[in-house]
Amino acid sequence: MTNETVLLAGVIGQPIVQSKSPILHGHWLKRYGINGHYIPMDVSSVNLPHVLNNLPKMGFRGVNITLPHKESVLDIADVISDRAALIGAANTLTFQSDGKLHADNTDGIGFISNLKQEAPGWDPKAGPALVLGAGGASRAIVAALLHEKVPEIILTNRTRARADALKAHFGGKIKVVDWTQAANHLDEATTLVNTTALGMTGKEDLKFNLDGLTPKTLVSDIVYSPLITPLLASAQERGCFTVDGLGMLLHQAVPGFERWFGRAPEVDAELRRAVLA
Ligand code: ATR
Incomplete structure (x- = not known):
């Protein structure tokens, strides 16, 4: 003993x-x-x-x-x-x-640490980040991206008022765009993040037109079940580097x-x- x-x-x-x-x-x-x-x-x-x-x-x-x-x-x-x-x-x-x-x-540093580990070439300062969703997970990720000095966050949410409220809270570097118009901003973004649970097993899929997505954009999802969500699979088909959501859970x-x-x-x-x- x-x-x-x-x-x-x-x-x-x-x-x-x-x-x-x-x-x-x-x-x-x-x-x-x-x-x-x-x-x-x-x-x-x-x-x-x-x-x-x-x-x-x-x-x-x-x-x-x-x-x-x-x-x-x-x-x-x-x-x-x-x-x-x-x-x-x-x-x-x-x-x-x-x-x-x-x-x-x-949560936010978990998200950033995961991207830095899985995508060593990723530079948050290289261009705008397109963030899908304005719930609790989005708040943590937006705060972390701003802390990493991302030049701009293009924020979109099904309920626009929630995205507007998040912008009011975090300030100037956020541009809110309508959920139905967000796909038009894909070519601007060097980072794309899904912060909603859409695409998770048993939930609805994220219905988002990815035609404008080009290989310069790093695409990440906070969903980790399945590991390769339909969003990540489509991004991979378009030649994008992708990072799944499991690492965020581990790093946080x-x-x-x-x-x-x-x-x-x-x-x-x-x-x-x-x-x-
Ligand atoms: P969490 O804390 O996990 O982020 P939340 O605060 O409930 O959970 O936020 C869920 C996010 O998923 C929100 O951005 C929500 O959009 P709304 O604010 O419009 O509800 C988004 N979301 C959930 N179901 C959705 C759907 N069917 N289509 C689009 N967005 C959806």
Whole structure:
């Protein structure tokens, strides 16, 4: 018997069974021989403050937060990172040694880290990014693209008012175009991102005329089931470099793992295989 501390972290959402986070953190814990556990927790909105208050007393270092708590958790946090405040949502909480609850959002850097790893030649500054969708995922990606100094974001959403609201929040570098007109802007973009769930198995397909797409555009999707979405398949046929959505999920988990378990984990083919198995 040793007195070695068991490191604890987890993920909170409702429902939580679909979360891939326990698989990927579990894979890293095993790979690096860390004495720790990562536990999925199904928690209602009513119980969230109570649970977050008690987890540090039980030895938890932190938790990931997923739907439906990503926005409301900011009301409970003591310290909010600049990017979580800007995005208006958090996915990574750390129980600090001073007793404070720190909230961060790593979705956007997960998206950028994935593109940088999978497409080393990608230059966000090379030209405008065409972003499809204006929901929660879009907010994180738009914030991250702006942080990477993309010269312009051409933003489109089925419900235009939501795209206008996002522009009002983030400011000048965003040009909003109608959903029905967005295909006309494909030739301007050097980056195209689908931030909606369209194209996911069991959902509607993204009905978007890609005739204007040329090989200079890097095309990425946040959907990872299927890995090659109809959007990515069509882009590949047109000679575009494509990046699937699985890597964003993996990379967004890196900062939390490092903070809670003390080691910067690798995102590689072995991890991808483990999460897809
Ligand atoms: P998330 O947090 O995952 O981004 P969300 O906030 O519900 O989820 O946003 C979903 C995005 O998918 C929105 O951009 C939504 O467009 P609306 O604002 O018009 O609802 C988009 N979306 C969902 N279903 C769609 C569809 N059938 N056609 C076009 N866009 C759709």
